[in-house]
Amino acid sequence: xxTKKFEKFGDKxxxxxxxxxxxxxxxxxxxQLKILWERAGIASDPLRxxxxxxxxxxxxxxxxxxxxxxxxxxxxxxxxxYESARKIRDxxxxxxxQVRGAIEVSNICRANCLYCPMRRDNLKxxxxxxxxxxxxxxxxxxxxxxGIKEVFIQSGEDPQMIPVVVDALRKIKSDHELQExxxxxxxxxxxGSDYHLLAKAGxxxxxxxHETIDEVLHKKMRPHTxxxxxxxxxxxxREAGMYIGTGVIVGLPRQTDESLAKDIIFxxxxxxxxxxxxxxxxxxxxxxxxxTPPGDFWKTLNMIxxxxxxxxxxxxxxxxxxxxxxxxxxxxxxxxxGQSAAINAGADGITINITPPEIRKNYKIYDTENKRxxxxxxxxxxISEETGLPLDIxx
Ligand code: SF4
Numbered sequence: 001x002x003t004k005k006f007e008k009f010g011d012k013x014x015x016x017x018x019x020x021x022x023x024x025x026x027x028x029x030x031x032q033l034k035i036l037w038e039r040a041g042i043a044s045d046p047l048r049x050x051x052x053x054x055x056x057x058x059x060x061x062x063x064x065x066x067x068x069x070x071x072x073x074x075x076x077x078x079x080x081x082y083e084s085a086r087k088i089r090d091x092x093x094x095x096x097x098q099v100r101g102a103i104e105v106s107n108i109c110r111a112n113c114l115y116c117p118m119r120r121d122n123l124k125x126x127x128x129x130x131x132x133x134x135x136x137x138x139x140x141x142x143x144x145x146x147g148i149k150e151v152f153i154q155s156g157e158d159p160q161m162i163p164v165v166v167d168a169l170r171k172i173k174s175d176h177e178l179q180e181x182x183x184x185x186x187x188x189x190x191x192g193s194d195y196h197l198l199a200k201a202g203x204x205x206x207x208x209x210h211e212t213i214d215e216v217l218h219k220k221m222r223p224h225t226x227x228x229x230x231x232x233x234x235x236x237x238r239e240a241g242m243y244i245g246t247g248v249i250v251g252l253p254r255q256t257d258e259s260l261a262k263d264i265i266f267x268x269x270x271x272x273x274x275x276x277x278x279x280x281x282x283x284x285x286x287x288x289x290x291x292t293p294p295g296d297f298w299k300t301l302n303m304i305x306x307x308x309x310x311x312x313x314x315x316x317x318x319x320x321x322x323x324x325x326x327x328x329x330x331x332x333x334x335x336x337x338g339q340s341a342a343i344n345a346g347a348d349g350i351t352i353n354i355t356p357p358e359i360r361k362n363y364k365i366y367d368t369e370n371k372r373x374x375x376x377x378x379x380x381x382x383i384s385e386e387t388g389l390p391l392d393i394x395x
Contacts, residue, residue: 109156245275251295
């Protein structure tokens with residue numbers, strides 16, 4: 001009996017040793033890839049596959065099996081993997097939780113993503129809301145007064161909001177109290193000239209999640225567009241002078257682990273070193289995907305941990321729908337919130353929702369029977385207590 005126990009312990013030690021060897025190899029391959037990407041100037045055309053990128057593709061294919069394995073890591077190896085991610089985060093991104101204040105400025109969207117309740121097909125049945133530039137500035141003031149250093153302005157893909165947000169940005173950046181407030185945007189796909197206006201008015205960053213790099217799946221989930229077009233918008237936002245971030249939905253119907261591994265490699269090709277994200281697929285009501293299984297909780301956290309190992313300085317958010325009631329893959333015996341578990345897997349960011357309640361209740365992203373999980377200050381404090389990390393908020 002005793003021998004068996006020790007044998008098992010020995011096995012675990014061996015597993016950890018194996019994991020460390022795999023990670024060391026992955027880091028060195030990733031560093032090599034970064035050099036090759038840089039030399040080929042791949043960040044300006046990250047979907048490029050041609051003669052000159054053949055050597056790069058060979059390397060990329062070699063790391064795929066390790067990425068797939070890490071996406072499925074469990075038990076003591078997972079604990080060790082997360083521990084290493086926390087160490088990397090603390091050393092590179094800071095030993096604290098970055099806090100953003102989210103202002104949801106319009107729930108009107110011309111896009112028609114299959115997984116989203118705010119899709120164009122649902123417009124008729126919803127109460128349509130748009131904030132004015134003064135309302136946006138007002139919320140930015142509230143965020144600033146609460147010590148938040150960065151606001152995240154997000155919206156359905158609503159071209160009418162571009163001049164409104166530009167105006168709000170100008171007002172924020174010309175207000176001597178607010179001008180230090182950083183502004184990151186998530187407004188969807190727009191003309192290059194719009195991105196230039198937003199950047200000129202003071203937006204620092206722009207998030208466009210590519211969602212999935214799988215061309216066929218992308219078209220199925222986002223029938224109004226294509227992965228190629230989506231990536232072009234990311235590039236245009238960067239050309240306009242903003243830093244960009246991309247991200248993925250984990251667990252879309254028919255998505256494979258190989259596809260997720262390619263998503264990670266794509267983020268590297270793109271050079272999304274400042275901001276990278278993933279969130280579990282949540283099958284919302286009022287969408288064609290209602291009733292399909294949600295994304296896997298641990299796989300999402302494993303992906304966060306992989307991101308932290310490969311994008312050490314990036315802002316990696318712990319997203320609110322890790323605590324969405326519709327996410328039934330969240331382990332029932334988890335003693336902390338899903339968002340805290342993600343911070344413990346290597347994430348470093350949370351977003352507090354500072355949208356006025358009457359507007360917020362009509363912003364139905366991730367909604368399932370009106371059970372969208374909203375992060376407020378008390379939830380942020382809970383995450384801080386559960387993870388033992390301070391919130392990066394100005395006193
Ligand atoms: Fe519109 Fe964004 Fe929803 Fe797609 S995910 S339908 S772009 S709000």
